[in-house]
Amino acid sequence: MTNIKDLAKLAGVSVTTVSRVLNEHPYVSETKRVAVLEAIKATNYHKNINAVHLSKGKTLLMGVVLPFTGHPYFASLLKGIARKALEHNYKLVLFQTDYLESRELDALQMLKEKQIDSLIICSRACSMATIEDHLHFGPIVLCENLKREQVSTTFVNHYSVFFEALEYLYRKGHQQIGYCVGRRSGSSSAKREEAYKDFLVKYDLHFKSEYIMDNCLYVEDGEKVIKLMKQMAEPPTALLVTNDQIAAGIVTCAHNEGITIPDDLAIIGFDNQPIAKMMNITTIDIPHEQMGENLFLQAIGEEITHKEIGVNLIERGTV
Amino acid sequence: MTNIKDLAKLAGVSVTTVSRVLNEHPYVSETKRVAVLEAIKATNYHKNINAVHLSKGKTLLMGVVLPFTGHPYFASLLKGIARKALEHNYKLVLFQTDYLESRELDALQMLKEKQIDSLIICSRACSMATIEDHLHFGPIVLCENLKREQVSTTFVNHYSVFFEALEYLYRKGHQQIGYCVGRRSGSSSAKREEAYKDFLVKYDLHFKSEYIMDNCLYVEDGEKVIKLMKQMAEPPTALLVTNDQIAAGIVTCAHNEGITIPDDLAIIGFDNQPIAKMMNITTIDIPHEQMGENLFLQAIGEEITHKEIGVNLIERGTV
DNA sequence: TTGTAAGCGTTATCAG
DNA sequence: CTGATAACGCTTACAA
Numbered sequence: 104m105t106n107i108k109d110l111a112k113l114a115g116v117s118v119t120t121v122s123r124v125l126n127e128h129p130y131v132s133e134t135k136r137v138a139v140l141e142a143i144k145a146t147n148y149h150k151n152i153n154a155v156h157l158s159k160g161k162t163l164l165m166g167v168v169l170p171f172t173g174h175p176y177f178a179s180l181l182k183g184i185a186r187k188a189l190e191h192n193y194k195l196v197l198f199q200t201d202y203l204e205s206r207e208l209d210a211l212q213m214l215k216e217k218q219i220d221s222l223i224i225c226s227r228a229c230s231m232a233t234i235e236d237h238l239h240f241g242p243i244v245l246c247e248n249l250k251r252e253q254v255s256t257t258f259v260n261h262y263s264v265f266f267e268a269l270e271y272l273y274r275k276g277h278q279q280i281g282y283c284v285g286r287r288s289g290s291s292s293a294k295r296e297e298a299y300k301d302f303l304v305k306y307d308l309h310f311k312s313e314y315i316m317d318n319c320l321y322v323e324d325g326e327k328v329i330k331l332m333k334q335m336a337e338p339p340t341a342l343l344v345t346n347d348q349i350a351a352g353i354v355t356c357a358h359n360e361g362i363t364i365p366d367d368l369a370i371i372g373f374d375n376q377p378i379a380k381m382m383n384i385t386t387i388d389i390p391h392e393q394m395g396e397n398l399f400l401q402a403i404g405e406e407i408t409h410k411e412i413g414v415n416l417i418e419r420g421t422v
Numbered sequence: 423m424t425n426i427k428d429l430a431k432l433a434g435v436s437v438t439t440v441s442r443v444l445n446e447h448p449y450v451s452e453t454k455r456v457a458v459l460e461a462i463k464a465t466n467y468h469k470n471i472n473a474v475h476l477s478k479g480k481t482l483l484m485g486v487v488l489p490f491t492g493h494p495y496f497a498s499l500l501k502g503i504a505r506k507a508l509e510h511n512y513k514l515v516l517f518q519t520d521y522l523e524s525r526e527l528d529a530l531q532m533l534k535e536k537q538i539d540s541l542i543i544c545s546r547a548c549s550m551a552t553i554e555d556h557l558h559f560g561p562i563v564l565c566e567n568l569k570r571e572q573v574s575t576t577f578v579n580h581y582s583v584f585f586e587a588l589e590y591l592y593r594k595g596h597q598q599i600g601y602c603v604g605r606r607s608g609s610s611s612a613k614r615e616e617a618y619k620d621f622l623v624k625y626d627l628h629f630k631s632e633y634i635m636d637n638c639l640y641v642e643d644g645e646k647v648i649k650l651m652k653q654m655a656e657p658p659t660a661l662l663v664t665n666d667q668i669a670a671g672i673v674t675c676a677h678n679e680g681i682t683i684p685d686d687l688a689i690i691g692f693d694n695q696p697i698a699k700m701m702n703i704t705t706i707d708i709p710h711e712q713m714g715e716n717l718f719l720q721a722i723g724e725e726i727t728h729k730e731i732g733v734n735l736i737e738r739g740t741v
Numbered sequence: 742t743t744g745t746a747a748g749c750g751t752t753a754t755c756a757g
Numbered sequence: 758c759t760g761a762t763a764a765c766g767c768t769t770a771c772a773a
Contacts, residue, residue, distance in 0.1 A: 106766055117744045122768060130742055152535035153475040154766035157749050162472065164515070173497035181491055185518045189525070194532070196483070197516045199504045206508075213513070216471035322670075323696035351641075352700060355674065377642035382674060425750055436760040441752065449758050473750035476765050744773080753764080 105146040113142040125150065162220055165402055166210045168198045169225040174285075174320060175348060175376055176391060180225050180246065183395020191403060193220075202286070204228045211237045221402040226289065244401045246394065247290045250409045255401035257394050257410045261291045264414050265298035265343065268371055268387060272341045273306060275422055277369060281314035281339035283328055283349055295345070314339055325352020329360055332368075341369035341422070347379040347386055354382055354421065370421040383420040390414075424465040432461040444469065481539055484721060485529045487517045488544040493604075493639060494667060494695055495710060499544050499565065502714020510722060512539075521605070523547045530556045540721040545608065563720045565713065566609045569728045574720035576713050576729045580610045583733050584617040584662065587690055587706060591660045592625060594741055596688060600633035600658035602647055602668055614664070633658055644671020648679055651687075660688035660741070666698040666705055673701055673740065689740040702739040709733075 107125070111118045116135050123131045124139045142148070156162045167184060169177045188195050196219055200206035207229045213219045214237055221242040227234070231251070234243055238253050248258040265282075272280050282299065284292040296315070303310055313335055316328055328349070332338040344350040350372030354364055362368055372379050375388035394412050401408055426444070430437045435454050442450045443458045461467070475481045486503060488496045507514050515538055519525035526548045532538045533556055540561040546553070550570070553562055557572050567577040584601075591599050601618065603611045615634070622629055632654055635647055647668070651657040663669040669691030673683055681687055691698050694707035713731050720727055 107768095108766080118767080119744055119769080120742090123743090126768085132742060135743085149531075149534045151476070151766055152532070152537045153472055153479075153481065154749090155768080156472040157470070157476045157751085157765090158767045158769085160472075160749075167516075171497075172491040172500055173494060175492060178490075178492035178497070182518070185516070194528075194537075195516045197486075197504070197514045199501070209513075212468075213471070215468045218471045218513075321696060323700045326700055352697075355701060377640060378671075381642045381645055381671060427750080430760095437751085438753090438760055438762095439758090442759090445752085451758065454759085470750050473765090474752075476749090476767090477751045477753085479765075742773105745771090747770085748768085749766105751765085754762090756761090757759085 104151075105148050106151070109146065110139060110142045110148055113146065114138040156217075160217065162218060163193050164196050164219045165193050165399070166196045166198060166213060166219040166222040167225065168200055168207055168210050168222065168227075170200050170202045170228075172197070172199060174346075176346060176374065177225060179374075179391035180395040180398070183392035183397075184223060184399045185395075186392070187396045187399035191399070193399075193403070200226075200228060202226070202228045208233075214240045214243070217241075223398045223402050225398075242402050242404075244398050246398060248294060248411075249290075253407060255404070255407050255409065257397040257401060257412060259291075259389055259394075259412050259414060261294040262298045264387060265295045266302055268343055268416070269299065269302040271416065272343070272369065272371065272422065273302075275341075275369065277339075277341040278306070278308055279314075279337065279339045280341045280343065281311075281316065281332075282343035282345070283316040283319040283324075284345050285318070285320045287315065287317040311337075319344070319346070319349045322348045322352040322355075324349050325354070325356045328353050329356040329362070333360070338368075340367075341371075343371050343373075345373045347372040347374045347376040347384060350384050350386070350421070351378045351382050354384060365421050372421075375415075375417055379417075379419070385419045385422045386417050388415040388417050423470075424467050425470070428465065429458060429461045429467055432465065433457040475536075479536065481537060482512050483515050483538045484512050484718070485515045485517060485532060485538040485541040486544065487519055487526055487529050487541065487546075489519050489521045489547075491516070491518060493665075495665060495693065496544060498693075498710035499714040499717070502711035502716075503542060503718045504714075505711070506715045506718035510718070512718075512722070519545075519547060521545070521547045527552075533559045533562070536560075542717045542721050544717075561721050561723075563717050565717060567613060567730075568609075572726060574723070574726050574728065576716040576720060576731060578610075578708055578713075578731050578733060580613040581617045583706065584614045585621055587662055587735070588618065588621040590735065591662070591688060591690065591741065592621075594660075594688065596658075596660035597625070597627055598633075598656065598658045599660045599662065600630075600635065600651075601662035601664070602635040602638040602643075603664050604637070604639045606634065606636040630656075638663070638665070638668045641667045641671040641674075643668050644673070644675045647672050648675040648681070652679070657687075659686075660690075662690050662692075664692045666691040666693045666695040666703060669703050669705070669740070670697045670701050673703060684740050690735075691740075694734075694736055698736075698738070704738040704741045705736050707734040707736050 107118050107121050110121045124136050198210040225246045244255040249256050372384045372386035375386045379386040426440050429440045443455050517529040544565045563574040568575050691703045691705035694705045698705040
């Protein structure tokens with residue numbers, strides 16, 4: 104494997120000069136430049152990037168922490184991040200955590216060890232204290248509604264979005280409203296639960312814990328939701344479903360079970376995915392790719408910022 | 423940022439000794455070990471991994487090239503790869519190519535520059551010649567039906583799988599069979615087209631180019647397929663759909679359009695995704711995660727191997 | 742415009 | 758068991 108020193112010898116110049124043409128610095132005479140270029144061709148030379156990293160203390164590698172890539176929510180986020188990464192010449196190192204804290208710690212460790220320059224955590228499992236402990240090794244950005252001094256965030260205000268959606272359903276005549284989330288212990292779900300309870304108080308409705316359905320992630324979970332509802336003495340007349348995939352599963356399954364939508368059951372999905380359009384599902388459009396882009400930009404930016412992303416209700420046929 | 427030299431000074435030993443305790447070598451006296459360990463605690467020391475990489479010439483980083491992560495096929499592959507990566511202490515660098523050759527070249531470049539030890543290409547856009555040019559920089563493994571001397575592969579025999587599926591439909595009485603693929607120019611699709619044509623010849627049926635529908639990737643493409651079929655004078659009575667998502671879209675859409683399944687139209691999906699089970703779609707089970715695992719193992723293995731993965735027809739209600 | 746030489750932080754070799 | 762010292766391959770003052 105030929106290196107910069109060999110090149111120098113071959114071209115009859117110093118390593119510095121070689122480095123200069125490699126990095127397109129000015130102040131290299133045309134003659135020498137050509138000589139070096141020829142040596143490069145002749146030897147099929149290419150840099151050892153690890154040496155560059157060591158020397159510069161930077162890697163142009165960004166870590167991305169997410170529980171799984173298969174879920175459309177994270178896939179969209181990732182798409183936005185990847186787009187900006189490409190533009191800015193960064194590569195992405197993926198950490199699929201399955202919500203295991205240990206995997207998140209792996210990522211934090213790589214930040215420590217300087218193998219990645221910065222870290223985007225799309226969904227956090229570890230404590231904020233742990234995050235803060237690692238902050239001085241490099242920028243960490245989060246995708247949640249938080250406004251700490253030292254951490255940039257991009258987020259949707261799940262509280263107000265949820266509250267408004269609930270009021271929308273209330274105005275449409277619903278008083279028994281349930282909802283499905285992916286992971287009730289997550290920070291977004293906490294905000295949603297808060298909104299839900301405040302909504303109930305405001306309209307003097309009472310809380311039924313069975314109306315909150317947890318662990319809904321994929322289309323097939325729609326079946327589970329319908330089953331749960333059939334077991335209820337007084338099932339909800341409307342459902343907020345935090346992802347269109349599950350909303351689609353519910354709609355399909357309801358159909359098989361002879362439940363009419365929206366008459367027997369109204370549905371509002373989230374994300375405005377293509378499937379929602381196809382199945383004419385009322386949904387809340389959330390620009391995930393744009394969020395991903397913003398996360399990336401924050402991760403390479405100097406200042407700490409907090410960006411709230413706006414959402415948009417798309418009225419279709421399920422309410 | 424404290425380094426190994428500082429530690430040595432602090433603990434009153436040589437850098438070599440520090441390195442030894444860091445890497446858990448034997449032959450270090452308990453006294454010195456403890457001294458070093460204490461120095462590590464005291465300084466909150468952590469290795470600079472880039473120096474390790476440079477020194478060792480290895481990174482424990484594996485590149486993964488795929489067009490997009492949102493698609494369930496690639497997501498499953500990635501899941502399998504990630505699982506094994508975790509086990510073997512590798513991290514993954516993601517290259518989302520959108521089938522752009524230039525992005526694939528980025529990955530190849532990183533292999534050259536030793537930033538990644540090896541490369542898994544889940545779906546190839548560049549030529550085999552390009553691949554072969556990079557082979558001596560590190561192992562490259564492919565996910566396609568190919569048996570070259572120097573490249574390991576894990577694959578499904580799309581020719582025979584398709585052929586058998588076609589014969590299955592034929593036995594069920596279908597003579598007008600169409601099919602949908604994601605990317606007709608891909609190597610798997612080429613095999614499928616071959617099988618399709620051979621099937622037609624064998625049973626003396628004639629070829630209709632409109633029966634091959636390209637660019638079907640997501641659920642929503644089901645709508646497109648139904649539209650296309652409605653424009654045909656003589657639409658197919660059965661469809662092979664290379665992904666369950668699209669099959670699901672077709673089933674849903676057909677329903678809306680008053681097309682009865684399987685009477686008016688029979689459907690076989692591919693992949694055996696949960697949605698297929700939920701919607702009772704006959705499908706061909708392909709163990710993608712297992713493929714991903716195998717790809718990873720090949721990428722870190724010494725020898726070149728070629729592994730064909732078996733598939734399994736799941737008979738349900740759409741044929 | 743060019744080159745020398747000192748880092749960057751480890752690991753590996755080899756002699757003791 | 759221990760420690761000098763030479764790699765690893767590149768960047769970057771600094772001097773010329």
